[in-house]
Amino acid sequence: MRIHLCVVGRLRKGPERSLVDDYLSRFDKTGRQLGLTLGKVIEVEDRKGGGMAAEADLLRRAIPQGSAVWVMDERGTTPSSPDFAQMLATLRDQGRGDLTLVIGGADGLDPSLRAEADTAISLGHMVWPHMLVRVMLSEQLYRAASILAGGPYHRA
Template sequence: MRITLLTVGRLRKSPELSLIDDYLDRFAKTGRSLGLPPVQLVEVEDKRGGGMAAEAPLIERAIPQGSFVIMLDERGEQPSSPEFAQRIAALRDQSRDICLIIGGADGLAPALRNRADWQISFGRMVWPHMLVRVMLAEQLYRAASILAGSPYHRA
């Protein structure tokens, strides 16, 4: 099993990068005993500024073949943290690779969105791209802590 976090844009040294690194490190440590591998971060970037149409083929090429594709999209389902954790556990139990995708500032091209196995949302509000990365990294760690039975998630 592999877990890939596929994002548009390159994150430079910043407070957001520190948070992402911290949560993904926590996930790796907590997930190890649960059979969850460390998250591999893959960043793609369209330097010409072509928006979602130009980003779609870059994303498509970077999706590991055979992965269960989870895309973040404002129109997606809004699972609870325990529901998200259970989906991750079910995919682990099926030995499925997971690819979580965060699009660029304009979102994801409709044809690419249709390729998703699951679309999820952090709500109808608009969030800055880099904060969505932090929030997803935190939710991955939270999922691992829920599966491990740790008190991090207070239900």
């Protein structure tokens, strides 16, 4: 199953970019043996200032057709790392070819896009800057692959 990231905003060079690149590279290496691969990282930007609705339209157009869609949203469920890994494995085992993980902009996701998603996931009760959410989600993808591979990365 290919896992795509569809995000609002461009991640420039810096510590966040280095962390995302590192974790996604680790995920891709570990996940390949498990049938989980890194697809596209799609960055969209609303240059016309249309707000969340315009961002949602850009995100919808960027999501691969037929993909399952999970949005990152503070109102979503808060799975543990092993639960997140199992969610990925279940979707893969159901034969889904693509999963797109969506991260909104600084103001969050448009409610209509959130309502269309298959799943909404929260990284906790606190609100995080969307660029840090990308780092944390990338790390959780690597952790999930490590858990599914039986590796030592996760020490629960």
